Amino acid sequence: MSEKPLQAPATLDQKSGRSLWESLTQRSVEQGSTVVIAFDETEKMDSLGGAWLVKIAEHLHKSGSSLKLEGQQGSVAELLEMVAPALQKPVRKQGAEAGFFENLGDTTLAFIAESRDFLELCVDAIYWSVIAPFEGRGFRWEIFIDEMYEMGVRAIKIVCLMNFLLGLIIAMLMAKQAESYGISIFVADIIMIGFARELAAIMTAVVVSARTGAAIAAEIATMKVQEEIDALRGMGLNVNQFLVAPKLMALLVVLPCLVTLGVLSGIAGGSVWGIGVLGFQPSVWFTQTLNSAFLEDLAQGFLKTIIFALGIVLIGCHNGFRVSGGSRGVGLMTTRAVVMDIFMLISCDIVFAAIFYYVLG
């Protein structure tokens, strides 16, 4: 072990600390040696000078050698004592780098675990919403009413507006095509069938998932972060009964209502173009619309809303419960909920389209 004494400057600050560091990095230090810095001439030092010492110690640790300070007195000695823990070799547990198969295994296991959690939530939520009230285990009616107001009544304006505009757009698009064949009146049929089967349900569900799905995830995530969920559990209350069931039942009731309004708004949007621009008599346009209204088309649309409502609430709650960390976690989970909602809507819609148009049709 060789000792190479190095003289610290009279004032150890940012500037002199840097020269000390530079002079040390320029010399070659043997592995396993100890570099000694003498402080007997140092009268003053500040925290930036201390930071250069930390930098020197890091440099020495990397090259496998160590740092020793000697000769310090008075306030410099006291400050060095405070800096001393930072001069130790950092202890950081570093696991081995995971390989491809380990990552694949981790991802699969995490997916299975999450699916199991989600399935448990679904079963629990459906039990507390549909079965438990009939077993006399209670249902929170006040929250159910509040949620219906929040999810339904307050969403009416935006749902109607979006569907109205979509109706207008579809009419504009189709009229251009139909005009060249002289069958513009069939735009009324397209609007009716399109909105009944597909457009009203999907458009309304997208609006609701962005509004309600995000709100559910954020609310539950914040409650989890602030230990409110633990407080509920600690009081012996069932979280699914208390929080999830009223939301689930509320959306199951209000989403079909919103979709009904969506169908009407879409038709209204289409008729503005049909009557106002294409120049049809209102009686002709609406008779054509009514003639193309079939119960089975409407039933298709409404069947979807039940699945969509279940999906939006359960995905929102699931992501809310999975939050970890603080405000950042809440934001991430809210985003994840909305993305998963929209993915769920489109995937379910594909399945419905395949069943209705090809398997049954």
Add this chain to the structure above:
Amino acid sequence: MSEPLVAVHNLVAHYGDTLILDNVSCQVEPGEIFVIVGGSGCGKTTLLRHMCGLHGATSGSIIYRDQDITQLDEDALARLQRTIGIAFQSSGLFNSMTVGDNVALPIREYGDVDERLIDAIVRMKLSFVGLGDSGHLMPSELSGGMRKRAGLARAIALDPPLVYFDEPSAGLDPIMAAGLDELILDMRDLLGITFVIVTHELDSIRKVADRILMLDRGKALFTGTVKEAENSDVERVKQLFERRPDEFIAQRNV
């Protein structure tokens, strides 16, 4: 007598229509640990937040470095605030960053230091508060006491001459609280930092305070050393130091 570091003159503050601080005056001397004490809801934290420039006052002035904090525009206030460290009651760490990045943030933004040195400064500041090896952790992975210490490390990141610390020992175990008190004393002695601390922990007050200001229902009742406070004739001050309850707890519901 030296010039005070911070001087508060006749400060009046409201939240909405509610009067929170009623004509409060006090002075913080350089290098001292000035403790603001009082019961819950007496306006301690509000006074601290005004002294940091986080709230505007109804009337009165707060002089720091020859400038009145209450009258400054946004830019001038921001410049002045960079010379103040603030450690919040619930730490105020950014959840989206590691502890190390939290401490590095003010240094990167405003510190006039060599870029290569930032990691070393962060490690040093964190090791001052006993968290030298926790820089890579997220705030959510820390315990309450660790979060508080990390908040203090961030507050001293730019070597401020003045640090405001809101409830350092609230929610900590006695050993951790005592350790934090030691840390505050060390920082004052070795780094020359002046502390303004809000607390109602008697043990802490006795250990660290050079002078205290006692607030009660928004009014400054007493200013002086701990010894003077313990021998004070003011009933409310005596009551606080003797830990005597009000006759009815309802009296506190002001």
